[in-house]
Structure formats: C-alpha cells, structure tokens
Amino acid sequence: MLIWQNHQWVEVTEVPAVETLAEQPFLFETLAVRNGRIDCLADHLGRLTTACPRLGINPAELYLSTSVEPARWQPILRKILDSAALSEAMLRYVVQRSATGIVVESLSVRPLPPTPKTLDLWCLETVRDTPEWLPRPKTGPWKNSAQAWRELKTLTSRADVEGVQFNVHGQVVEATRSALAWCEGQDWFFPAAATGCVTSTTAEQFKKVLKEAGRSVQEIATTWPKLATSVVVLRATFQGGAVLAEKLYDVESRLVWQAQVHQTEASDQLKALAQWRAQRSVNLA
Numbered sequence: 319m320l321i322w323q324n325h326q327w328v329e330v331t332e333v334p335a336v337e338t339l340a341e342q343p344f345l346f347e348t349l350a351v352r353n354g355r356i357d358c359l360a361d362h363l364g365r366l367t368t369a370c371p372r373l374g375i376n377p378a379e380l381y382l383s384t385s386v387e388p389a390r391w392q393p394i395l396r397k398i399l400d401s402a403a404l405s406e407a408m409l410r411y412v413v414q415r416s417a418t419g420i421v422v423e424s425l426s427v428r429p430l431p432p433t434p435k436t437l438d439l440w441c442l443e444t445v446r447d448t449p450e451w452l453p454r455p456k457t458g459p460w461k462n463s464a465q466a467w468r469e470l471k472t473l474t475s476r477a478d479v480e481g482v483q484f485n486v487h488g489q490v491v492e493a494t495r496s497a498l499a500w501c502e503g504q505d506w507f508f509p510a511a512a513t514g515c516v517t518s519t520t521a522e523q524f525k526k527v528l529k530e531a532g533r534s535v536q537e538i539a540t541t542w543p544k545l546a547t548s549v550v551v552l553r554a555t556f557q558g559g560a561v562l563a564e565k566l567y568d569v570e571s572r573l574v575w576q577a578q579v580h581q582t583e584a585s586d587q588l589k590a591l592a593q594w595r596a597q598r599s600v601n602l603a
Contacts, residue, residue, distance in 0.1 A: 320401040323424040337464040344414030350555040355599040361519040369455030406430045433557040434478040439566045446483040446491040466494040489539045496553040497521040500546035510537040520552040548584035558592030
C-alpha cells in the first residue's frame with residue numbers, strides 16, 4: 319500500500335504503529351472515512367495546528383492542514399484508499415520535524431474497525447504519564463497508551479472493551495484510545511485538563527452539544543465516579559463519535575460499577591452528538 323509523505327508516494331507492506339514512528343515528539347490525528355466523507359476534518363486540523371507551536375512548527379509550512387477543501391484532500395486520499403483497497407478507513411495524519419530540521423507530514427490509512435454497540439471498561443495499573451504541556455495536545459510517541467493497550471489485552475481477550483487510565487493521584491484521565499464523560503442524572507462531567515488527559519476533539523464537540531441542550535457541564539479531577547448513571551466512551555473513529563459503557567471491572571476482573579438499566583439521558587445526547595458531527599463531515603465525492 320501507499321503512504322503520502324511531503325508530496326511523495328512511499329510503498330509499504332504495513333502501516334507502522336504510532337508508537338514506533340519516532341522517538342522525538344510528533345503530532346498526529348486519526349479520523350474516520352466513511353461513504354466518501356471525512357468525519358469532522360476541520361476539528362482535527364484545528365487541534366493539530368494549535369499544537370504545532372509546541373514543537374516549533376509553523377502551521378503555514380504544512381500542505382494538508384492549511385485547508386479542508388476537498389480539492390486538496392481528494393486526490394491524495396483517493397489514491398491511498400485505492401492502494402489499500404478500502405472504502406472505509408482510519409486515516410492517520412502525522413506531522414513532525416526531522417533530525418535535519420525539515421517538517422514532515424504524512425498520510426496513511428488502515429481498515430476501520432466496526433463500532434461496538436456498547437463497551438465494557440477495565441481499570442488499568444498503567445499510570446497515565448505526565449504531560450509535557452497543559453492543555454495536552456495529541457502527540458507521539460504513543461508509548462504510554464500502547465503499554466496500557468497491551469495491559470488491557472492481558473486482562474481480557476474481548477474486542478468490545480476499553481481500559482481506563484488513572485494518573486498518579488488516582489484520578490480518572492481517559493481510556494486507552496478514547497476520552498470519557500459521565501452523567502449523574504442530567505449533570506455531565508469530563509476529566510479536567512489538570513488530570514493530564516489529551517485534548518479530545520470529540521469530547522469538545524460533546525460539551526458543545528450538551529451546553530446547547532441546557533445541561534450542566536463540569537470538568538473535574540476525581541476518582542472513578544461510582545454514582546454515575548451513564549458513562550460515555552468518546553472516540554473520533556466511532557460511528558457517531560461515542561458509545562455507552564455498560565460495566566467497569568478492576569484489574570482482578572471484579573465488577574465495580576454498572577450503568578443504570580434506563581439510560582435515556584445519555585442515549586438522547588449521543589444521538590444529538592451524532593447529528594452534530596454529521597454536519598461537520600467533508601464530502602470528498
């Protein structure tokens with residue numbers, strides 16, 4: 319398959335994992351492509367370009383992230399998708415500065431996994447690493463999250479699961495590959511930036527949706543919210559951007575939390591999030 323890199327095409331047998339790309343920090347975004355549309359492209363590019371100065375990169379030096387116009391993205395993405403024989407895909411956009419000082423941007427695709435109906439969560443012992451900056455941008459190397467993902471696989475072989483990472487203070491930070499939110503009745507909560515969580519495009523979208531619905535939205539640093547009526551797992555590559563969590567297990571596989579039977583509030587808000595995101599997708603046809 320092909321990878322696009324600084325206007326050149328590179329043939330690879332397999333797209334490398336994010337944590338193996340480079341030892342020095344880099345920025346990356348992961349987006350979903352479905353039915354000829356990229357989900358929320360402007361939101362992802364906004365996060366990446368905002369973080370560029372952290373690595374001494376001028377966003378104006380980049381080619382792809384300076385525009386969401388289909389004419390710029392379509393020919394590159396179409397060739398990559400055709401090379402990989404994919405119609406739906408996870409799109410990974412990486413920006414880094416090489417050892418020689420050159421800014422390198424690359425684009426690659428992988429198969430898009432199906433979105434589970436719900437997820438079960440497992441508490442992890444892998445402590446979320448301390449961020450270099452707050453708010454924390456989406457940066458690599460992604461080694462801490464990769465370590466958390468490997469730990470999760472030692473706890474369960476199921477595919478419909480996510481691991482929950484805590485910081486050194488025992489506060490909920492995020493899931494291994496997703497952001498988290500929860501509600502108590504109609505009051506909604508998100509991990510505060512001070513916990514060390516990554517700035518999540520989908521979480522920020524969900525906050526807007528909730529505020530438009532007149533809901534109370536708070537960012538807090540806390541241990542696991544055992545009084546939560548619902549927990550939402552937010553991931554940009556999920557259909558609609560999020561799914562509901564059903565249960566939480568500790569590292570000994572003991573059940574420590576379970577969602578309420580009726581989750582009308584959370585289900586209604588996730589439908590609103592899906593509708594909001596649909597309006598933010600870019601048609602590449």
